[in-house]
Amino acid sequence: MSVKLNSKSKFIIHKNTSSNIGERTILDFWQWGYSDLSQNITRGVLAEYIVAWGIGLDDEARDPWQSYDLRTFKGKTIEVKSAADSQAWSYGNHPPKFIIKPTRAYDRHKGYEKNRKFQADMYVLAHLMGTDINKVNPLDTNQWEFWVLTKKETISLLDGRQSISVSKLKRVKEPVSFSELLRVNEL
Numbered sequence: 001m002s003v004k005l006n007s008k009s010k011f012i013i014h015k016n017t018s019s020n021i022g023e024r025t026i027l028d029f030w031q032w033g034y035s036d037l038s039q040n041i042t043r044g045v046l047a048e049y050i051v052a053w054g055i056g057l058d059d060e061a062r063d064p065w066q067s068y069d070l071r072t073f074k075g076k077t078i079e080v081k082s083a084a085d086s087q088a089w090s091y092g093n094h095p096p097k098f099i100i101k102p103t104r105a106y107d108r109h110k111g112y113e114k115n116r117k118f119q120a121d122m123y124v125l126a127h128l129m130g131t132d133i134n135k136v137n138p139l140d141t142n143q144w145e146f147w148v149l150t151k152k153e154t155i156s157l158l159d160g161r162q163s164i165s166v167s168k169l170k171r172v173k174e175p176v177s178f179s180e181l182l183r184v185n186e187l
Contacts, residue, residue: 002061037138038088046138047082047126051146054181067105067119072184079120083166084128086136098125098169100154101162123147123154124184127166127175145175148184 007027034042045062048069052058055078057070068077083096100123102116125147130136137143147169149157157164157172169175176183 002063004061036088038084038086038133038136040087043084043128043138044080044082047128047144048080050141050144050178051078051080051124051126051181054141054146054178055184056182065106065108067103069120076121077119078122078124078184080124080126082126082128084136085131085166086133088133095165095167096127097163097165099163100158118151118155121151122184123149123151124181125149125164125169127169141178144178146178146181147173147175148181149173 005026007025007030009026011024011026011029013023037043037046048062049058052062052070055070055072057072062069069080070078072078079100081098081100083098085096100118102118104112104114104116105119106112127145127147128136128138129143129145153173154164157168
């Protein structure tokens with residue numbers, strides 16, 4: 001289990017270090033490494049956090065080695081996927097989509113499972129809206145929309161493919177807002 005760090009946790013500098021570079025905290029590292037929330041790798045983890053927060057599951061630190069992202073109070077597992085209308089990097093004119101495919105679960109003691117499967121009971125697809133990268137603010141929960149799908153719904157929507165476009169989702173199911181995510185715990 002991962003442990004949440006305090007933002008004031010300091011790096012340890014050994015006394016025999018002959019450098020006068022000053023103290024640093026974990027917050028300094030977070031600001032240095034994760035300030036650009038529009039990058040895909042950072043946005044994905046941010047989406048997981050926003051969903052965890054919206055559901056009320058953000059008390060524990062994220063464990064990136066689980067075969068799912070979150071577990072509800074009732075024991076249901078959730079996989080969070082993210083997509084955005086704009087990217088920090090140029091990738092052409094591709095509509096946003098969620099990549100969802102069967103995976104092999106990993107166990108710290110046993111390694112990877114032999115067979116691939118859909119690992120979670122539910123999928124929350126988080127879409128960051130806005131095409132102007134200069135106006136998109138990933139910290140504004142009103143700029144996000146979410147689809148909450150069961151595993152069965154997800155597999156049906158995929159229909160043998162490994163992705164679902166935002167436009168297809170909008171045709172078949174209404175998204176929910178950040179404030180409506182708390183209902184996921186009722187499922």
